[in-house]
Amino acid sequence: MGKEKDYRKEYSISSKWTDINSKCHQFQEVFQRNWDNMESGQNDANVITRALEEYNATKDTFTYLRCWELLRGSPKWANVPTITSSVRRKSKRSKTSSSVDPDTPTSDARNVNLNIIVDNEEDLELEQPPGRRSAKNKRKKAESSSSNHEILKQDFEEMNRRLQDIRDLGDRRLQTIEERNLENKKFVAIQESRQIEKDIKFLSKPIDHLTGDALILAQMRREQIRRKYGL
Known part of the structure; x- marks a missing residue:
């Protein structure tokens, strides 16, 4: 990655990746469920929109859409099953653990090319800012x-x-x-x-x-x- 001005240490990248990994995994579950129930005439953009609305309504504002778009092409993220109790427990352990388990494929930051992660957090925001969505909802x-x-x-x-x-x-x-x-x-x-x-x-x-x-x-x-x- 080089030693540019915004260089981040390995621990900083791993810490950020834990949050990205957890939320992207949760969003992939919501997306996959909506994809499986996709109605005739809908496309990928419609499913993403419905998944964002469901995630934002049931969990929190999803700010890692671009990271998820980069990760969704990986075989590890394909056809993620719906949430089960074991998945919830696993997600909870990954949040409370003080270190990252290197044997867990979806929690190892070394398995992902860190060069494609945008350091500027503003680029990780949704393409449609909440303020604009709020104004659009008010107009509607x-x-x-x-x-x-x-x-x-x-x-x-x-x-x-x-x-x-x-x-x-x-x-x-x-x-x-x-x-x-x-x-x-x-x-x-x-x-x-x-x-x-x-x-x-x-x-x-x-x-x-x-x-x-x-x-x-x-x-x-x-x-x-x-x-x-x-x-």
């Missing part, structure tokens, strides 16, 4: 809020139109009922007028020529008509 929330407001406005207007249609229908039905009642009153008045004409005509007819039951019924009918009109 604002757009979503605006869209939801427009949807609610359209629903409210549709509800008003439906209520107005119901009111108009009720007014038309009430008007129809009133018209029918008016027609019924007119019909009743006509019937009553006709009945009066019949009663007057019956009273004006002579009944002297009747005898027996016919005479009795005619007299009873005349009496009913007189009581009806107060005659």
Whole structure:
């Protein structure tokens, strides 16, 4: 590596590698699980995005994406199985151990070409800084809020139109009922007028020529008509 200004000692590299190795291994497990469950039409970039979202939501912000991209091509990192209890215990031992086990392939910094590790920690950050992602999420929330407001406005207007249609229908039905009642009153008045004409005509007819039951019924009918009109 040479003795440049930013030269790091072997212990410094090994110490940094322990953290990189552990987090890259955890991220590879998340990535592999999403890759195995990849839906039709998705590509490698979609899987990486989903894996980053899951890792950041369940663990912590993953800042070693470029290191992982360099390591993922190695056979040691291919098809990493999902997390098991033994893997968790192994990861825990690797974090608490005071020295690096040289027999463990995935924990030996000498197995990795240190020349490809970027010394500048700023280069190890995600390509999309959290601040930019936060601004993007805020824009999405604002757009979503605006869209939801427009949807609610359209629903409210549709509800008003439906209520107005119901009111108009009720007014038309009430008007129809009133018209029918008016027609019924007119019909009743006509019937009553006709009945009066019949009663007057019956009273004006002579009944002297009747005898027996016919005479009795005619007299009873005349009496009913007189009581009806107060005659």
